[in-house]
Amino acid sequence: MSPDPRTPAPAYDDAEKGTLDQVNVYPVDKKPLSFPADEKKDIFPDEKKALAPFTAPATKQDPFASMKATGxxxxxxxxxxxxxxxxxYRKLFTIAFSVNMIMFGFAVSGHWPYARKFAGAFAVANFNFSILMRNEIFGRCLYLIVNTLFAKWTPLWWRLGCTSVLQHLGGIHSGCAISGIIWLTFKVVLTYENHLSENNAILALGxxxxxxxxxxxxSAFPWVRNTHHNVFERHHRFVGWTALLMTWAFTIMGDIYDTKTRQWVPDGRHLVRQQDFWYVMGMTTWIVLPWICTREVPVDIELPSPKVAIVRFRRGMQQGLLGRISRSAVKEYHAFGIISEGTHAKYHYMICGVQGDFTRSLVNDPPRTLWTRELKFAGVSNTSTLYKRGIRICTGTGIGAALSTCIQSPYWYLIWIGSxxxxxxxxxxxxxxxxxIEPERLLLWDSKVRGGRPDTMKILKQVYHDWNAEVVFITSNYIGNSEMMEGCKEAGIPCFVTAAILPQ
Structure with a gap:
């Protein structure tokens, strides 16, 4: 009996795992719950309803045909x-945290009265910069500037450095966030030292x-974020917003409370002269900006197997972008790589492998609409335009983050390992x-046919030299990323992991 798409979908735990032995394709237009058969009600009326079976064109002789799977x-x-x-990432964290701790040491020791007096301003300034590093609009601007100014003509070491810094801006985010917590703690301690003059509401709120x-x-520690995604979403994002609102209130209340008269002085002119007020305003702006781009959009979902959902959206995209999608307007957003033929294309796609409750629900109960941010955020693959030639190697669902680069640029070689x-x-x-993608810049390794995974480093070394590549972008699971990064490092091949599962 054919498997029913409404039964619980099996887990797709590892990127390089393939499909089940018995797999049926469930055409989207035959699912009346999600996709009406009535042409007039179809959310994509221009799309053809019947697709002829795809036949791959003849390819050249595979240079790795005789290669055996390895252990x-x-x-x-x-x-x-x-x-x-x-x-x-850790280098940027070290710089951001060390600079703050040097200043903090002067403040605690009494050698810098200014920092001691304005400890709250130092706290919100750090939070402000931390949030800015994760702001999607700011990130797109940085990628645009770097890709426009430094593509191809600058020395390779400079371009590699630009990619590395853009990929690891999270180090500044974390360094400033931890430093902000330390400055905030210092501010609270100073407030309690002066508790006889402070209002009880300020003490409690602090x-x-x-x-x-x-x-x-x-909640943002890697072992929490990677293994308990929903915990991360609910605590790091929603508790984080609450914490920032409380920081905002704690800072403003401290500005308008006169400790000498022990009275509230809600003077607007006095308030706008405080530097921490403007830091708080900036922090609020960086939080709100991405959310003004949130929209509920129609989607079309193809279910080629019980382990994968191909989500199709309207309009084309440039390469190297990722999008966040959710069934809700405000919570549990999940990021996926975007596949598109270019900005001129009619559609773009996301590959969602079944890994948790959200992706499983896309297979078991395909929605007609999803919430997404129309302004997509840039991933490290977006810097592929910096390089003259490169290699994209991926496993399993990693093709979702890799394919656009190779489709939109004839100078990138695609290696896809899967079952x-x-x-x-x-x-x-x-x-x-x-x-x-022409056959001369494509290698598809079917681990089911060939009996396992290949010697990826042997392939990478040969393709790297034959293709005259400058860099390798890797998208796999944690083990695959680690193995290939270690191999490339020892072989002297510049490489970057383009997935969010990079260990930090």
């Missing part, structure tokens, strides 16, 4: 592991604010690949 890789040297561990920002920081890719991901993805 475990040789472990990397300790020096390589240390270099990869202390990456640009303590609660400190607790809230600590909870926000803990029975055409059956698992369907004719839409296969068609995009074979229509836009």
């Amino acid at each position: 475990k890789k040789k472990p990397a040297s300790k020096a390589t592991i240390v270099k990869l561990w202390y990456n640009t 303590l609660l604010t400190n607790v809230a920002v600590v909870v926000t920081a803990i 029975d890719q055409e059956k698992t991901f369907g004719p839409t993805i296969s068609g995009l690949i074979h229509r836009h």
Whole structure:
């Protein structure tokens, strides 16, 4: 009996796992609940209802046809592991945190009265800069500036540095956030030292604010974020917003309360002269801006197998972008890579492999609409325009983050490792690949047919030299990312991991 798409979908835990042995394709237009058969009611009336089976064009001789699947890789040297561990993320964190702690040391020791007096301003200034580093509009502007000014003509080391810094802006985000918590704690301690002159409401709010920002920081630890995504969403985002509102209130209340007269002085002119007021205004602006782009949009969902949902949206996109989608307007947003033929295209796509409740619901109960931010955010793949030639290697659902780069640029080579890719991901993805990527810059490794994963470093080394590439972008699961990064580092091949699961 054919599997029913409404039964619970199996987990798609590892990026390189393939589909089940028995897989049926469930045409979207045959699901009356989500996609009316009536042409007049179809959310995509111009799309053809019947698609002819896709037949891949003839390809040249595969240079890796005789390669056999391999077992475990040789472990990397300790020096390589240390270099990869202390990456640009941690370097930027070290710089941001160290500068703050030097200033904090002068303030605590009494050698810098200004910092002691305006400890609250130092706290919200750090929070302001931390939020700015995660602002999607600010990020798009940075990527645009770098890609416009430095593409191809600058030295390779400079372009690699630009990519690395843009990829690891989170280091500044974390460094400033932790520093802001320390400055806020210092401000609360100073407030309690002067408790006889302070209002009880300010004392209580200061303590609660400190607790809230600590909870926000803990919920963003990698082991929480990667293994308990919903906990991260509810605490880091929503508790974080609450904490920032409390910080806003704590700061403003401190500005308008006169400790000498022990009275509230709601003087607007006095308030706007306070530097921490403007830091708070900036912080609020960075939070609100991305949300003004949130819209509920119609979607079309193709289910080529019980493990994957291909979500189609209107309008084309430039390469290297990611989008957040949710069934709700305000919570549980999930980010996926965007596949598109270009800004001129009619549609763009997201590949959602079944990994949790949200992606499983896309297969079991496909929606007609989803909430998304119309302004997409840039991923590290967006810097592919900096390089003359490059390689995109991915496994399984990682094709969602990799494919646009190779479709939109003839100078990028695609290596896709997976199991029975055409059956698992369907004719839409296969068609995009074979229509836009020539055989001479394409390697599809079917681990089901070839008996396992290949020696990825042997392939990468050969393609890197034959293709005359400058860089390798990797999208896999945690183990795959680590193995390929270690191998590339020891081989002297510049590489970047383009997925959010990069260990931090």
